Amino acid sequence: RSRSKSKRISGFDMAPPQSALLPGVTPPTGQLLGTTPTVPGLF
Amino acid sequence: CSRLHTKPSISPTLLLSNMYQRPDMITPGVDAQGQPIDPQKMQEHFEDFYEDLFEELSKYGEIESLNICDNLADHMVGNVYVQFREEEQAANALKNLTGRFYAGRPIIVDFSPVTDFREATCR
Numbered sequence: 001r002s003r004s005k006s007k008r009i010s011g012f013d014m015a016p017p018q019s020a021l022l023p024g025v026t027p028p029t030g031q032l033l034g035t036t037p038t039v040p041g042l043f
Numbered sequence: 044c045s046r047l048h049t050k051p052s053i054s055p056t057l058l059l060s061n062m063y064q065r066p067d068m069i070t071p072g073v074d075a076q077g078q079p080i081d082p083q084k085m086q087e088h089f090e091d092f093y094e095d096l097f098e099e100l101s102k103y104g105e106i107e108s109l110n111i112c113d114n115l116a117d118h119m120v121g122n123v124y125v126q127f128r129e130e131e132q133a134a135n136a137l138k139n140l141t142g143r144f145y146a147g148r149p150i151i152v153d154f155s156p157v158t159d160f161r162e163a164t165c166r
Binding site: 008010014 | 098099
């Protein structure tokens with residue numbers, strides 16, 4: 001097959017995003033979280 | 044099935060669990076964005092995956108057969124069965140694939156008792 005000339009990159013060793021790879025890792029201090037935690041009864 | 048299949052400690056066949064993901068895995072014929080998928084694109088996607096696998100697995104030994112479950116049901120979904128000529132080649136592939144990733148997902152690899160795919164049913 002001539003298609004191999006335009007071979008795309010293999011999916012092997014394509015690591016998941018860092019956040020998915022290390023679920024226990026906390027974001028560095030000072031980094032803003034995307035959402036503000038909602039506390040019931042507080043404004 | 045609900046059976047607990049025992050894994051052999053050595054076998055010429057490896058099972059790569061849930062490795063192939065169809066682009067229309069959520070709804071048949073439709074991609075994750077709700078757009079219809081061209082059947083030819085589906086075929087190409089599958090062939091690319093097959094090619095990736097074949098290339099990688101050939102590094103570890105002679106491949107007797109390479110079966111990819113291109114199904115949508117929960118059972119065996121996306122399972123890949125690869126049979127090498129020799130048990131040692133399968134063992135080598137297992138050692139080299141364990142702990143690696145494919146397309147952002149971990150590769151789950153084990154020996155499989157299947158040696159004849161025509162006879163491969165639950166017992």
